[in-house]
Amino acid sequence: MSARGDSTTKRADVQAASARAVKVRRPVTPYWRAVGAIAWKDLRAEFRSRELINSMLLFTLMTVMVFSLALELDAEARQTTVAGVLWVTIVFAGLLGLSRSLASEKDKGSLDALLLAPIARSALFFGKMFGNLLFVLVIAFVLMVLLTVMFNITLIHPLLILLVVLGSVGFTTVGTLLSSMSVHARSRETLLPILLMPVVLPIVISAVRGSTAVLNELPSEDWMPWLQLLALADVIYIAASYALFDFVVEE
Amino acid sequence: MAYSDRRTRILTGLTYAALALFVVAMLMDFFYVGPERQQGEAHRIFYVHLGSFLGSFLAFGTAVVAGIAYLRSRDHKWDTLGLSAVEIGLGFATITIVTGMAWARPIWNTWWTWDPRLTSVAIMWLAYAAYMMLRTGIEDPERRRRFAAVYGIVAFASVLYTVIIIRVRPDTIHPVVAGPTQADPEGAFEVSGRIRDTLFFNLFTFAVITVVLVWHRIRLENLSERVARRKMEVLADL
Numbered sequence: 364m365s366a367r368g369d370s371t372t373k374r375a376d377v378q379a380a381s382a383r384a385v386k387v388r389r390p391v392t393p394y395w396r397a398v399g400a401i402a403w404k405d406l407r408a409e410f411r412s413r414e415l416i417n418s419m420l421l422f423t424l425m426t427v428m429v430f431s432l433a434l435e436l437d438a439e440a441r442q443t444t445v446a447g448v449l450w451v452t453i454v455f456a457g458l459l460g461l462s463r464s465l466a467s468e469k470d471k472g473s474l475d476a477l478l479l480a481p482i483a484r485s486a487l488f489f490g491k492m493f494g495n496l497l498f499v500l501v502i503a504f505v506l507m508v509l510l511t512v513m514f515n516i517t518l519i520h521p522l523l524i525l526l527v528v529l530g531s532v533g534f535t536t537v538g539t540l541l542s543s544m545s546v547h548a549r550s551r552e553t554l555l556p557i558l559l560m561p562v563v564l565p566i567v568i569s570a571v572r573g574s575t576a577v578l579n580e581l582p583s584e585d586w587m588p589w590l591q592l593l594a595l596a597d598v599i600y601i602a603a604s605y606a607l608f609d610f611v612v613e614e
Numbered sequence: 615m616a617y618s619d620r621r622t623r624i625l626t627g628l629t630y631a632a633l634a635l636f637v638v639a640m641l642m643d644f645f646y647v648g649p650e651r652q653q654g655e656a657h658r659i660f661y662v663h664l665g666s667f668l669g670s671f672l673a674f675g676t677a678v679v680a681g682i683a684y685l686r687s688r689d690h691k692w693d694t695l696g697l698s699a700v701e702i703g704l705g706f707a708t709i710t711i712v713t714g715m716a717w718a719r720p721i722w723n724t725w726w727t728w729d730p731r732l733t734s735v736a737i738m739w740l741a742y743a744a745y746m747m748l749r750t751g752i753e754d755p756e757r758r759r760r761f762a763a764v765y766g767i768v769a770f771a772s773v774l775y776t777v778i779i780i781r782v783r784p785d786t787i788h789p790v791v792a793g794p795t796q797a798d799p800e801g802a803f804e805v806s807g808r809i810r811d812t813l814f815f816n817l818f819t820f821a822v823i824t825v826v827l828v829w830h831r832i833r834l835e836n837l838s839e840r841v842a843r844r845k846m847e848v849l850a851d852l
Contacts, residue, residue: 541765544764548752549751561737561741564740568733600771603771
């Protein structure tokens with residue numbers, strides 16, 4: 364470390380030193396218990412206030428209505444567009460939840476307390492992520508039932524559920540990472556979608572193509588590559604978020 | 615931290631060299647290489663297309679390296695490098711897209727199609743445009759540098775996606791110059807003879823131009839920082 368350039372300021376030195384000090388501190392709570400506790404805290408807060416899940420559900424209902432009215436689809440067109448409607452709605456409803464998840468912590472001042480807690484920073488990340496994932500999955504399954512009824516296409520299918528879970532994992536992982544950055548921005552509500560969209564588009568594309576192939580009962584070589592791409596993207600995004608979250612929240 | 619005369623002289627020399635290389639590369643594109651058998655004259659734009667993509671690839675790759683180096687060392691110079699690389703890369707990516715469209719009009723008979731390759735390159739462009747938005751959105755300079763480094767690393771996923779997608783998807787019509795492809799692309803051709811000479815010369819030229827432009831952008835950033843500091847000093851004296 365002594366071979367660093369002399370242009371670094373003293374302040375940066377102090378910061379780097381404190382960052383190193385953070386790294387060596389020993390968390391006392393077992394890792395997964397910390398993860399569970401944070402996710403459970405978010406769920407309990409949500410269960411009591413119901414402010415997020417209600418708005419997300421209502422938003423979902425409205426989006427599906429807008430789609431069915433705007434597209435005026437016949438039965439055949441519905442078959443090819445339903446996966447797109449499903450994923451666009453999941454992404455936009457999910458954005459509502461993601462932007463609230465860390466913004467509410469920051470506004471209440473509880474984010475600092477969470478960061479001070481003697482747990483690994485990545486445990487905080489995964490706790491937040493599992494909380495967000497659960498919201499997105501609830502929305503996704505309500506949506507699947509809703510679309511099954513309103514579009515008259517059975518979406519409850521094991522493969523489709525697998526695709527939805529894989530897609531949601533990727534979306535919430537990178538969404539949690541980026542929303543923990545966008546909470547510090549001046550206009551955080553507009554910044555999060557801008558940051559998130561390009562990064563999740565590969566996931567959305569894979570999920571939509573895979574879902575459409577499954578819905579049209581195409582052979583496995585038509586949906587398998589998309590499923591693999593989705594799983595690969597999940598692994599990459601989880602690894603990247605695990606490695607980078609420490610740098611986002613250090614202060 | 616005045617910019618040394620020696621470094622300025624090296625940069626000026628490199629700039630002239632890059633200009634000379636660019637002129638030679640253009641002459642090769644238009645006169646050395648003949649019209650392609652099937653594509654005719656439209657084929658000439660391909661050298662700029664691939665060259666500018668190489669430029670953006672190098673620049674975005676540099677941004678990843680600079681991001682990792684910044685997060686490890688917290689040295690401002692890495693952040694300047696990352697910012698400069700992303701700006702230059704975004705410019706090159708725009709050139710890649712525009713030249714690609716100009717080529718696609720006569721060859722594919724459309725300016726744009728949602729081919730996997732075209733989609734992924736559009737995503738890549740958006741990701742780095744979002745990087746610029748992130749930088750303007752965060753006020754605290756230390757936090758801005760940190761977040762920019764993180765996003766620069768995450769956004770590189772879109773570059774990898776662009777490179778990989780035409781090699782694994784069978785439904786693309788975009789030609790692949792090097793490496794295997796599963797598809798039957800429209801407008802592919804054999805790289806040999808004069809085409810290969812011109813291609814390699816153009817790639818080399820664009821790599822040099824990328825280095826020169828990034829260097830200029832770093833210099834500009836350092837100079838504007840210096841001007842800002844001098845302004846503060848003058849204001850403090852008043």
